[in-house]
Amino acid sequence: MLEADLCIVGAGSGGLSVAAGAARMGARVVLVERGTMGGECLNTGCVPSKALLSAARDDMAFPEAMARVRDAIAAIAPHDSEERFRGLGCEVIRASARFVSPQEMEAGGQRIRARRFVLATGSRAAVPDIAGLAPPLTNETLFRLESLPTHLAILGGGPVGVEMAQGFRRLGARVTLIERGPRLLPRDEPDASALIENALEREGVTVRLGEAPTLAAGTRLHLPSGPVEATHVLAAVGRVPVTDGLDLEAGGVAHDAKGITVDDGLRSVSNRRVFALGDVAGRGQWTHLAGWQAGIVLRRALFLLPAHARPRALPSVTYCDPESAQVGLTEAQAPGCTVQVAELARTDRGVTDGLTEGRVKLVLGKRGKLLGCSIVGPHAGEMIGLPTLAIARGLGVRELAGLILPYPTLSEALKRAAGQHFEPTLFGPRTQSLVRLIQRWMP
Numbered sequence: 001m002l003e004a005d006l007c008i009v010g011a012g013s014g015g016l017s018v019a020a021g022a023a024r025m026g027a028r029v030v031l032v033e034r035g036t037m038g039g040e041c042l043n044t045g046c047v048p049s050k051a052l053l054s055a056a057r058d059d060m061a062f063p064e065a066m067a068r069v070r071d072a073i074a075a076i077a078p079h080d081s082e083e084r085f086r087g088l089g090c091e092v093i094r095a096s097a098r099f100v101s102p103q104e105m106e107a108g109g110q111r112i113r114a115r116r117f118v119l120a121t122g123s124r125a126a127v128p129d130i131a132g133l134a135p136p137l138t139n140e141t142l143f144r145l146e147s148l149p150t151h152l153a154i155l156g157g158g159p160v161g162v163e164m165a166q167g168f169r170r171l172g173a174r175v176t177l178i179e180r181g182p183r184l185l186p187r188d189e190p191d192a193s194a195l196i197e198n199a200l201e202r203e204g205v206t207v208r209l210g211e212a213p214t215l216a217a218g219t220r221l222h223l224p225s226g227p228v229e230a231t232h233v234l235a236a237v238g239r240v241p242v243t244d245g246l247d248l249e250a251g252g253v254a255h256d257a258k259g260i261t262v263d264d265g266l267r268s269v270s271n272r273r274v275f276a277l278g279d280v281a282g283r284g285q286w287t288h289l290a291g292w293q294a295g296i297v298l299r300r301a302l303f304l305l306p307a308h309a310r311p312r313a314l315p316s317v318t319y320c321d322p323e324s325a326q327v328g329l330t331e332a333q334a335p336g337c338t339v340q341v342a343e344l345a346r347t348d349r350g351v352t353d354g355l356t357e358g359r360v361k362l363v364l365g366k367r368g369k370l371l372g373c374s375i376v377g378p379h380a381g382e383m384i385g386l387p388t389l390a391i392a393r394g395l396g397v398r399e400l401a402g403l404i405l406p407y408p409t410l411s412e413a414l415k416r417a418a419g420q421h422f423e424p425t426l427f428g429p430r431t432q433s434l435v436r437l438i439q440r441w442m443p
């Protein structure tokens with residue numbers, strides 16, 4: 001029997017962040033992982049996908065691109081390794097964990113009794129039910145391909161579909177991107193979706209919107225507008241939480257199709273010893289969100305402090321070229337808002353860099369409070385940090401417009417968009433009359 005303060009199941013983005021924090025703060029930690037240390041982000045998600053996009057941007061051939069993918073994983077792997085976590089003082093068990101009672105788990109033949117359990121078991125790719133479809137590629141198999149697909153059909157125009165469509169097209173594959181809904185990246189602003197769709201089509205990706213295959217013969221897909229003769233199919237239609245093997249019933253842990261049912265503090269609604277975070281907690285699927293949630297779990301599980309897991313501002317970025325970054329509300333989600341848009345091409349940096357498209361869009365509430373921001377363009381993911389902080393701190397156009405930003409940067413478009421909010425009053429007839437009046441009396 002192992003006794004621990006925390007037993008963490010899953011050594012991915014969420015589990016590792018909790019384990020490292022807890023061990024360094026002096027807690028006795030058992031960390032259980034049945035697959036590869038680092039979980040999805042390192043092995044089959046963020047890292048390989050960004051390395052592939054970077055290789056595709058650099059015009060690499062497919063074998064070199066896949067070598068860059070492997071090198072990137074290998075370079076980051078030590079940070080997530082068993083050795084590092086043992087070094088931090090964690091007991092690491094490489095096996096599948098399951099509940100045997102609400103207070104105990106079992107893994108690799110060992111019983112674990114812990115004050116708190118943390119479930120960070122992640123998600124896996126959903127596979128659409130299409131009669132006749134050969135088992136499609138998913139993010140788990142995609143980065144192990146040994147040769148470039150001749151014609152890759154991608155089901156799903158979310159972040160995975162969009163990033164991989166551009167990556168594989170630039171590496172030389174023919175790519176058809178099929179999205180059931182009316183536009184790509186449905187969580188982003190509609191005009192951002194349109195800019196990304198145009199960029200993909202310009203590069204030769206065939207985009208089919210508003211339809212989904214219901215029938216297939218192997219990798220040949222039947223669509224209402226005509227067949228797609230693909231050689232490979234990638235399923236990128238969303239994720240399902242991983243709870244298999246945990247025996248949640250034995251642990252008295254409530255769950256549904258979205259994952260483990262937790263309260264606003266990420267604590268199981270049915271077993272108060274249990275926390276869940278990351279993809280399996282059903283509150284969003286991003287590594288940065290899992291990392292932030294880890295702080296909430298640590299505060300609650302180690303210090304019994306109140307903390308809630310509703311982030312004030314949660315950014316997301318799709319790392320295609322141009323990038324699309326979004327934080328806070330979209331225009332449609334904020335009735336009665338006002339909107340300010342500034343084109344990146346009209347900043348001096350946009351001119352020097354020869355930009356022809358891309359924009360910043362601010363969604364503003366009462367008294368110019370920043371409610372949301374969307375950026376499309378190079379480095380949009382780097383630029384979204386500033387509006388994220390502004391939203392999280394309840395700031396608005398006044399603070400953004402008053403900032404000194406380095407010249408020449410694309411971020412100046414944020415300041416310009418904020419400044420536009422004041423133009424009608426600042427340069428209006430009342431200000432002009434006031435200036436004339438003051439000037440007349442000035443000595």
Ligand SMILES: Cc1cc2nc3c(=O)[nH]c(=O)nc-3n(C[C@H](O)[C@H](O)[C@H](O)COP(=O)(O)OP(=O)(O)OC[C@H]3O[C@@H](n4cnc5c(N)ncnc54)[C@H](O)[C@@H]3O)c2cc1C
Pocket residue numbers: 009010011012013014015032033034035036037038039040041042044045046047049095096097098120121122123139160242244245246277278279280284285286287288289290319
């Ligand atoms: C292609 C792709 C690209 C992505 N790109 C980005 C990106 O650029 N930025 C971003 O923020 N997010 C990205 N994501 C999402 C990100 O990868 C996930 O949100 C993140 O990895 C989730 O972390 P997690 O800890 O919840 O789960 P995971 O990282 O999936 O870790 C869960 C771990 O639990 C283990 N496990 C499961 N059940 C058990 C059990 N019973 N016993 C023991 N171990 C178990 C699994 O083996 C796994 O290692 C991407 C996802 C994909 C698919």
Ligand SMILES: NC(=O)c1ccc[n+]([C@@H]2O[C@H](COP(=O)([O-])OP(=O)(O)OC[C@H]3O[C@@H](n4cnc5c(N)ncnc54)[C@H](O)[C@@H]3O)[C@@H](O)[C@H]2O)c1
Pocket residue numbers: 128155156157158159160161163178179180181185186211212213236237238239284285286316317318319
């Ligand atoms: N850059 C990033 O941060 C990044 C990159 C990749 C993934 N992720 C995370 O992983 C999650 C999963 O990504 P995803 O793109 O797989 O899922 P998603 O849920 O974001 O998008 C799936 C898309 O597939 C469409 N779809 C559903 N069924 C379909 C069908 N049968 N045929 C055609 N289209 C269909 C949906 O309308 C939707 O637009 C994301 O939501 C995100 O949180 C993040």
